[in-house]
Amino acid sequence: MWCPDLYMDHLYMNASDKMRRIEPTWNERKEKVRAKLIEVLGSFDPPPDELNAVVLEKQDMGDYSMERVVYQSDAYLQIPAYVLIPHRLEEAAPAVLAWHGHGYGSREIVGLRPDGSVDEEKQGMPQHYAVQLVKKGMVVIAPEIIGFGDRRLSSDMKKDPKKSSSCAPLASRLLMYGKTLTGLRIYEAMRSLDYLRTREEADAERIGTIGFSGGGLIASLSAALDDRIKAAVVCAFTSTFRGSLLSVNHCIDNYLPAILPYADLPELIGLIAPRALFVESGLDDPLFPAESVREAAVVLREIYESTGHKERLEVDLFPGKHEVSGRQSFDWLEKQLKGLKAGFPL
Known part of the structure; x- marks a missing residue:
């Protein structure tokens, strides 16, 4: 009888009521929502003038080449990333920013094991979505998200990368400076977009993004705030706050x-x-129950209908758990980005 469930429900309902009393329709509210999102993410220093990008290594993977690169996001931060480039490109190709989820980092989505060796046993799996997309003729960059893999705090580096991240200590420490870990990751997503647009193999006007779980947070919010991203695939993240983040224990970075x-x-x-x-x-x-996804989809359809472009939203609830499917989304992303070349504005 003394548990705080009722109090938490009251906070949610009160916040929802306040939200709709201020401006009841989406068209009235969207600019304030965008401004508030930017505010709560926290402020970060302007990026350095130069990316100072360096190619560390390059491998021939058969159908494509894969580079390990590093570039500057802040005076004190560098981002390592994999860049996958289709062979035999005749012109600049559509490009994709690919964000991994919680796990051992960017190696997981480019088909490598934690030690950097090729994961022969799982080749062709949807979880290697960077590989699936480069094989469709798109340039793909897979940055290492801060807090995972090679970008953990030094105190976490001796732990198993499959089981250990630095999300909690980074998130809690950044709050002391009025910053959020999500904000830092979105800032770095935009910096990664800056870098991708410098690659001669990539068409700067045909860039999309894809992210799984925590990577879905980065894909969705970076696309929300940066219209240089023309199409987005969000895997295993879309829901209502009440249906997932407020009812299921998640990583604090969400x-x-x-x-x-x-x-x-x-x-x-x-x-x-x-x-x-x-x-x-x-x-x-x-983690993201189907009912909460359906509720979120209703809201998203209303938003897209209000713009006059309901056909630009697709939703696929597939048989599976917390995973990437790709049964429709990979082909969809290819179609959207290649369609820009054909003159179909998105």
């Missing part, structure tokens, strides 16, 4: 301070509209 009186999660993702968006999620995902 939570944004003081956002709920202004917007729920589908409205933050809806800032991507009218640009193209594909949402996929497993019917048996315990």
Whole structure:
């Protein structure tokens, strides 16, 4: 009888009521939602003038080449990333920013094991979505998200990268400076976009993004705030706050301070509209339950209908758990980005 469940429910309902009393329609609210999102992410120093990019190594992977590169996001931060380039490109190709989820980092989505060796046993799996997309003729960059893999705090580096991240200590320490870990990751996503646009193999006007789980947070919010991204695939992340982040224990990096009186999660993702968006999620995902995905999809459809471009939103609830499917989304992303070349504005 003394548990705080009722209090937490009251906070959510009160925030929802306040949100809709201020400006009841999306068109009235969207600019304030965008401004509030930027505010709660926290402020960061302007990026350095130069990316100072360096290619560390290059491998021939058969159908494509793979480079390990590093570039500057801040005076004190560098981002390592894999860049996958199709062989025999005759012109600049569509390009994709690919964001891994919680796990051992960018190696996981480019088909490598934690030690950097090729994962022969799992070749062709949807979880290697950077590989699946480069084989469709797109340039793909897979940055290492800060807090994972090679970008953990030194105190975490001796731990198993499959089981250990630096999300909690980074998130809690950044709060002391009025910053958020999500904000830092979105800042670095935009810096990664800056770098991708310097690559001669990539068409700077045909860039999309894809992210799984925590990477879906980065893909969705970076696309929401940066219209240089023309199409986004969000895997295993779309939901309502109440249906997932407020009812299931998640990593602290998913939570944004003081956002709920202004917007729920589908409205933050809806800032991507009218640009193209594909949402996929497993019917048996315990972290982002299907019912919360359906509720979010209703809101997203209303947003896209209000822009006059309901056809630019696709939703796929597939048989599966917390995983990437790709059964429709990979082909969809290829179609969206290649369609820009054919003159179909998105």
